[in-house]
Amino acid sequence: MTAGATPTFTAQRRERILELLRVNRAMALRDIARQVRASEATVRRDVRALESDGLLDRRRGGAVLPGLLDHDPPADGAGEAPVAGERALAYAAARLVGDNDTIALGPGRKTEALAHEIAHRNGLTVVTTSLPVAEALSASPGVEVVVSGGTLHGPLRSLVGSAAEQTLRGLRVRRSFLSGDGVTADRGLSTSVTATGSTERALVSCAEEAIVLADHTAVGTDTMVSTAPPEHIAHLVTDNHADPEVLLTLEETGTVVHVAVLESDRGE
Structure with a gap:
C-alpha cells in the first residue's frame, strides 16, 4: 500500500458511512463498523470528522444525518414511506393494539409508521397531535381519528401548545404510543425538541399506560426535555441492536421490553 492510498480509502469509507x-x-x-469493515475506533474518528464538516450529527453510540432525529425530521420528510x-x-x-381499542399516537416517524400498520383495524379510535398520523389513517373506514387543536410545529407537523393540551386533558385512552430521541431508566423518554415536550406529557397523562417506540440509537441516550418518566412507561418497543444492559435496567423499573428483529438481521 502506498502512502497516498490512505486518504483515498478514508474518503471512500466516509462516503460509505454517509450512504448507510x-x-x-x-x-x-x-x-x-461492521458494514464498512473497520474498527469502532476508526469509525468514531470518521464520525467526528464528518460531524465537523456538518454532514452528520453524533448521538451516544451512533450517528444520524443532520436534522433527521426522530423527533425533528425535515418538513418534507413527513408522509414518506417508513x-x-x-x-x-x-x-x-x-401487536399491542386491538380492534375496538382507544389509543393516542404522538408525533414522529415511528408513530407514523405504526399508523400505517394499524390502518386496516376495525372499531379503532385514535387520538393524535400529528398531522402525518392523521393523514395516514384518513382513508381507513374502521378508524375514527380525533385530532387535537393547537399551534402547528412546522418541522414535525405536530400540534402543540395550550389548546392541544386542553383537548388531551378532556380525553381518556387506554394506551399512548410515543417516540423520542432518548430513553433511559433514570429519566424515561426524552426529546430534544422543546416545543413538543409539554404536549407530549399531556399525551402520557391522558392514557392508562404509555408505550415507547425507540430504536437502538435512542436506548441509553438522555436528551433535553423529559416527556414520560420511567415509572409511566409500561412497554418499550425497540430493535435487536439495543444495548442489552440498558434494556435490563429498564426492565428493572417495571417496563416490559419488546425486541423487534431488523429485516437486515433475519436469516443470519
Missing part, C-alpha cells in the same frame, strides 16, 4: 445513514437515517457505531427499522418497530408495536 441516508438509507437507515440512524445507526449505531458498531453497526457502521424505512425498514421503523417498519420493524411498528409491526411489533401493532
Whole structure:
C-alpha cells in the first residue's frame, strides 16, 4: 500500500458511512463498523470528522444525518414511506393494539409508521397531535381519528401548545404510543425538541399506560426535555441492536421490553 492510498480509502469509507445513514437515517457505531469493515475506533474518528464538516450529527453510540432525529425530521420528510427499522418497530408495536381499542399516537416517524400498520383495524379510535398520523389513517373506514387543536410545529407537523393540551386533558385512552430521541431508566423518554415536550406529557397523562417506540440509537441516550418518566412507561418497543444492559435496567423499573428483529438481521 502506498502512502497516498490512505486518504483515498478514508474518503471512500466516509462516503460509505454517509450512504448507510441516508438509507437507515440512524445507526449505531458498531453497526457502521461492521458494514464498512473497520474498527469502532476508526469509525468514531470518521464520525467526528464528518460531524465537523456538518454532514452528520453524533448521538451516544451512533450517528444520524443532520436534522433527521426522530423527533425533528425535515418538513418534507413527513408522509414518506417508513424505512425498514421503523417498519420493524411498528409491526411489533401493532401487536399491542386491538380492534375496538382507544389509543393516542404522538408525533414522529415511528408513530407514523405504526399508523400505517394499524390502518386496516376495525372499531379503532385514535387520538393524535400529528398531522402525518392523521393523514395516514384518513382513508381507513374502521378508524375514527380525533385530532387535537393547537399551534402547528412546522418541522414535525405536530400540534402543540395550550389548546392541544386542553383537548388531551378532556380525553381518556387506554394506551399512548410515543417516540423520542432518548430513553433511559433514570429519566424515561426524552426529546430534544422543546416545543413538543409539554404536549407530549399531556399525551402520557391522558392514557392508562404509555408505550415507547425507540430504536437502538435512542436506548441509553438522555436528551433535553423529559416527556414520560420511567415509572409511566409500561412497554418499550425497540430493535435487536439495543444495548442489552440498558434494556435490563429498564426492565428493572417495571417496563416490559419488546425486541423487534431488523429485516437486515433475519436469516443470519
